[in-house]
Amino acid sequence: MSVAIEADGLTRTFGGGRTLFGGRHPAVHAVQSADLTVQEGETLGIVGExxxxxxxxxxxxxGLDRPTAGTIRIAGRDANELAGRDTRALARHIQYVFQDPVASLNPRKTIRQTLEAPMRRLLGLDARARQARLAELMEAVSLREEFLDRYPHEFSGGQAQRIGIARALAADARVxxxxxPVSALDVSVQAQVLNLLDGLKRDFNLTYIFISHDLSVIESVCxxxxxxxxxxxxxxxxxxxLYAHPRHHYTALLMRSAPTPGVRRIEAEEKPAELPDPLNPPPGCAFASRCPMADDTCRRERPPLEAVDAPSDEFQMAACWHPIRTGRPVPA
Ligand SMILES: Nc1ncnc2c1ncn2[C@@H]1O[C@H](COP(=O)(O)OP(=O)(O)OP(=O)(O)O)[C@@H](O)[C@H]1O
Ligand SMILES: [Mg+2]
Structure with a gap:
């Protein structure tokens, strides 16, 4: 298996520029030093509040936003370099599906115009090839071809999201x-769209990065x-x-607070959650103020993301000074 996308030390800080009077605006540390590797054909879930x-x-x-620091490699090539030469090169490799399906479509353009734009711009297809690809795409997302000449407001959320997915596929991107993608949809429609995504992944050999705050959705697709x-x-x-043995106390908390089918009660934290101030991140573990195991080390020093029970668990890593251990024996 080869690596589809690799991020190293990705960091994004908003603000922090100089003020009129020589001081500095406070900076929001939105993403700090994230490392990720996604293998071709894999679905990687990203979950969090x-x-x-x-x-x-x-x-x-x-490539919709530029990192403050860190690098991204897509199919072995530096994303900055890919985008720098020609923004189309990046768009041919990786595409984005937005949370709000109707708002993500241009209200003034018909679905045909929306889907044809990437075919023309990224693939340079002529009218006949575009027509053939439009038919193929509409079939892939199970929408009738007659919908092509309608406008976004004429669609339900689920239909609009199918169009958003077709747009992402239009230029043949594989990541x-x-x-x-389903948070804005009714539960019954969510299942249809998740099934569709699953089928498309197999048919077109896609790699997904799937973001959700919903643990059950993540578990079912990732x-x-x-x-x-x-x-x-x-x-x-x-x-x-990860679902069988969460190692980080935050993961365990997320799982305890997720609603379970058939169980009405949702367990909440005993004391009200104290979130750190994004303008002033704490020096140690950001979860320390909510963690039952936190001690002075946790408040002082940031735990690195590392394997918990090396070498048996090389794929499960946690950034925690006191990770939850399972009773599993650690091989010598
Ligand atoms: N353009 C921006 N300017 C300033 N701050 C921003 C900007 N975009 C995001 N942020 C801040 O960065 C942090 C992360 O935001 P982000 O939208 O990535 O979170 P999220 O996990 O996607 O949340 P949600 O689940 O609500 O979509 C937040 O504190 C947010 O306010
Ligand atoms: Mg978001």
Whole structure:
């Protein structure tokens, strides 16, 4: 298997410029030093609560935003270099599907115009080739061809998201970043769109980066999962291991607070959650103020993201000084 996308030390800070009077505006540390590797054909989930930096990370991966620091490699090539030579080169490799399907489509353009634009701009297809590809795309997302000449407001959320997905596929990109692709949809429609995504992935050999705050959605679609907290990746592992044995106390909290089908009660934290100030990140572990295991080391020193039970668990890593250990024996 080869690597589809690799991010190293990705960081994005907003603000922090000089003020009129010589001081500095406070800076928001939206994403801090994130490392990610996504294998071809894999679905990597990114989960975490609102504001933890998921969209900022995703936007950098597809070139909609530039990192303050760090590098991104796509299909072995530096993304900056790809985009620098010709922004189309990057767009042919990686595409983005937005959370709000109707708002992400241009209200003044018909679906045909929306889908033809990337075919023309990125692939240089002539009218006949575009027509053939339009038919193929509409079939792939199970929409009737007669919809092509309608406008976005004529569609339901689920239909609009199918169009958003078709647009991402239009120029044949193989890596798709899905930013909360079903969060705005009704539960029954969510399942249809998730099934569609699953089928497309197999048919077109796609690689997905799937962002959601919903743990059950992530579990159902992802091979591996990265958990983000306050701009950092705090745990990463195979979906199976991570759900069976969360190692970071934040991952465990997320799982305890997720609603379980058939169980009405949602367990909340005992004391009200104290989120760190994004303008002034704490020096140690950002989760320390909410963590039952936190001690002075946690408040003082930032834990690195590393394997918990090396070498058996090389794919499950947590950034925690006191990770949750399972009873599994550590091989010598
Ligand atoms: N353009 C911007 N200017 C200033 N701050 C920003 C900007 N974009 C994002 N932020 C800040 O960066 C942090 C991360 O935001 P981001 O949208 O990436 O979070 P998220 O995890 O996608 O949240 P949600 O689940 O609500 O979509 C937040 O504190 C947000 O306010
Ligand atoms: Mg977001």
């Amino acid at each position: 609102s504001g933890c930096g998921k969209s900022t990370l995703a936007r950098m991966l597809v 798709i970043v899905l930013d909360e 091979d591996r999962v990265a958990v983000m907290y306050f701009g950092r990746i705090v745990e990463v592992g195979s979906a199976r291991d």
